[in-house]
């Protein structure tokens with residue numbers, strides 16, 4: 001027959017197992033870390049080339065339409081030139097026209113350099129797209145054993161979680177709540193076994209502080225939950 005504390009202690013073991021296995025599953029083994037980093041880096045660079053390309057294309061579109069508008073404006077001014085009356089108006093208009101021509105030239109220069117950017121990143125993107133399937137396959141191949149280990153851990157974690165759920169359902173809510181509160185404050189360990197360190201001397205196995213004789217006798221007799229006076233964990237006494 002198991003007591004509530006037996007079940008609580010078991011629940012703690014199961015939860016610690018979940019925690020430990022989750023950490024293991026989520027941490028890439030040392031010998032694979034650089035492989036993973038290289039693969040991620042390559043993916044990042046491929047994405048970056050795509051971003052550069054689409055930004056350059058976007059910018060080109062904007063500039064093209066601006067050049068178009070400026071050329072329209074230029075045409076209008078040039079038509080107005082035919083009909084101006086004074087030389088002051090004429091030179092003012094010429095000034096405007098020069099200004100617009102400069103604006104067009106600046107944009108055309110930028111468009112030329114954007115063409116180079118587009119060509120460069122397209123080439124890079126093509127190359128990366130071509131290399132990518134092999135790269136990915138190689139990566140997955142090297143990761144295969146680890147992926148299988150992760151799958152085993154996943155299954156074990158799911159099993160342990162199911163077990164924890166069953167155990168929780170069997171426990172009294174108030175005790176469970178106390179357990180959870182201490183567990184979160186004390187790195188997952190809320191229930192500490194009591195160790196006998198001498199014929200009549202016991203200590204908390206978590207903080208190693210000795211129990212007062214009174215507390216030990218409480219534990220031996222008590223139906224209540226007894227807490228370590230030093231670390232405040234629930235004491236678990238196995239006669």
Ligand SMILES: [Zn+2]
Pocket residue numbers: 192204205206207208209228229230231232233
């Ligand atoms: Zn303690």
